[in-house]
Structures are given as structure tokens and as C-alpha cells.
Amino acid sequence: MSRPYVTPPQAAPDGPTFPELRSIYRRLLTRFGPQHWWPGDTPLEICVGAILTQNTAWTNVEKAIANLRRADLLDIQRLAATPDAELAEHIRPSGYFNLKARRLKGLVGFLLNHSGGDLPALFAEPLATLRPRLLQVYGVGPETADSILLYAGGKATFVVDAYTIRIFTRLGMAPEGVAYHAMQAIFMSRMPPDVKLFNEYHALLVALGKDFCRPRRPRCGACPLEDICVAAGATAHEER
Template sequence: MRPKPLTGDLLAIYDALHAAFGHQHWWPAKTPFETMVGAILTQNVSWTNAAQAIANLEAAGMLDPDLLAAADTGDIARLIIPSRFYNQKAERIQEFAGIYVAEFQADPAVMAAVETGALRERLLAVRGFGKETVDTILLYACRKPVFVVDAYTRRIFSRYGLLPEKVSYDRTQRLFSDHLPPDVKLFNDYHAQIVRLGKTACRKSPLCDRCPIRRVCGSLRCAAADQMSRYDP
């Protein structure tokens, strides 16, 4: 385990990812509410599946908070089948849409005006909303500087010795929030870059020869790459 990570290390990793992959232009949605619904639909499924479910809602004229809040969950479920776990997600979408309408006037600006900590606690109280879903809404829909953590984040940064292998969401998040400026644009694209790296190179069985951060400024070393090099000198 490395000592307390430095801002420079994290920024060097981001710079290398950005140079390799370019800006990722996340979140791919037309409106803040679409982002919120997408954060629910992408739970435990790929974005491709979630995007198809969103397209179905849009084609049916149902991508509207008032309509979703009043809709029968069965009708919502039939439209979001590609997202898997569609019955549960239909209930979550309907409940959240009702809260969005009743408490925030279906206005993303009203929602974003709520203090970050208070808004995070309110959203975490919504049934079926975990930290990743809530933080995705805070960052991408409300433009609050909250770093989103996922399985890719834990995998990549534990391999670099910046985190233990079995690390909590909160500790992983603090790695970034404690050592990076609270910049929405940076947090936005950094998370997207991590997802891109996790999908293309830093997989469960890593493809280290494809990794743009295998060596960063000579200061960080990947344990997975080092292990593979011992078998393939």
C-alpha cells in the first residue's frame, strides 16, 4: 500500500487517459431528467441496454416526470425490458419521478439548488438508490462536484496500490475528493475515462499492453502489469 496519494499522481493518470482516449462527453443524455432516469436504468446492466430502455420511453412519449409519476408500473416495466430487472426499476422510476415532481417541481435547477450533503441524503433515502446511482445524479444531472465510484475505479486504483483490494465506496471516493480540486468537469470526465479504461484494458483479466497508464511519470506501477511481466519478460 502506497503512502497518502498525491494530487499529482491522480492528475497524471487523468492526463494520460485523456491523451489516449480523448474527452468522453458524458453523460450521454438530452436533459437532466433523462440523466436521472438513465442512472436508475443502468444499475447492474450495460449502458447499451439502458440506452435502449430510454429510447423506448422516449418513443412512447413517457420520458416525462409527471407522466412517469402517474403511470402504472407495469406500463413502465414493459418499456424498459432491455434494462433487466425491469419490474424493480419501474417501481424506482415511478417513485423517484413522484419525488422529483412533488419536492423539486420537476425542475433540475430547484433540485441542484439544494445543499449537496442534504440532497445526497434525501436521494439515498429513495428505495433502491445506492451511492453510485445518487452520485451519478448529483454529478451529471445536478452538476455538483461529487466523484462517482464504480467497480472499475476500485479495480484500477487498487492495482496501482492507491487503495486496498477490498475497499469501501466511501474510502474510494475520498481518494479523489481529498486530493483533487472540486471541479465538476474534471470529475465528470475522470469517471468516464476510468470506465473506458476498465472496459478496454484494465479488465478482470487485464490487457496491460493496451493500458495508457501502465507507466505514468515513472512514479506509479501497476501490480497486475508487474505480475504479468514476470511471466512474459
């Protein structure tokens, strides 16, 4: 049975309001500027990158994608025809390479079965039905599915990641241990379904989470959200 697309039609009773979300976005955009995401040249490269970036830094993904490009494997049919072990060698820099080779094969198998490998045809399907289908693909969880749908497919779905959850928990705008879809609903029930906005907002949260709102020793003194954050300065070894 397919999993439902979980986006509540109305806002949860607590959490940030739309003006607060918009204000946070503006502050981040003013501070960091447009992020020009996703870092991938084609929709297929974005799909491949969404699998390879699981549990690793993007710099490792870049090396794996460069290997695939050198081997002329950034092609759905050729990826599908490549034995798992050979594919794993090409993507070794991304870590968990045997697992990710199987996941990549699962994804390209889906792309072939669903639309004959025609990505524009795939993304012509409505979000509400395509997302549950993607979530049934081996190795594709909500974050990977939403990354593919937003960045490769141009669908208005908000990508949540560990940065998003850490930042909004610390801001006091999401409860500790908030689940993926509950966090996603905070954005999607309050903001217009705007692909460009969702794209940029996610990228800006990554910028903040990577360099300022770090797991340990967050740089609150230099953070553009310091004055609205309930956790600001709560860490003993804060850096400026």
C-alpha cells in the same frame, strides 16, 4: 435519520497524492480524449439512465430510453402516472425491469415531492443536504446518487464504480475491498471540487476499465498506466 455526506476533510494517510491523480488523469485524457459524458440529452434522461444502468450495459439502457421516448414518457408527471407494470414493459431491455420500474417511480415521486418536478430547483439545493436526501430514495445507492448529482445536477461529487475500484486497487493506490466512500474520499480529499474534472475523470476510468483493465485478461501491455501499476503483467494471459 438521514445518512451523512461522507467526505473526509483531509486526505487519508496512504493512497495516491494529488500529483499522481493528476498525472493519471492526464495520461488517460491523452490516450482516450474527452469522453463527452453523460450519454443523456436532458437532466431527466440522465436521472432515468442512472437508475436503468444499474447492473447492465449502457447499450441496453439506450434501448429502454428509446422505448420511453417513443411512448412520450420522458416526463416526470407522465412517468409518475404510468402504472408500474406498463413502465416495466417499456424498460424491459434494461433488465430487472420490474424492480427498476419501482425504482424509477420512487425517484420521480421524490422529484415531485421535493421540488414539484422542477429539476433546476432541485439542483439548486446544496450538495451536502441534497445527497443524503437522494440516498433515502428507494433504489438509489451512492453510485446512482452521485451520477445524478454530478451529471444531471452539475454538483462536484466524484462517481465511483466497479471500474474505479478495480483500477485503483490494481495500481496499488487503494486497498483490496475498499468501500465506496473510502474510494470516493481518495479523490475528493485530494482534488479540487471541479465538476468538469470529476465528470471527465470518471468517464476516462470507464474507458480504461471497459477496454483495458478488464476483470480477466487485462490488456496491460497496451495500458497507458502500465509503468506505474503494481499489478501490470501479473495476469498470465495478458493481451496486447
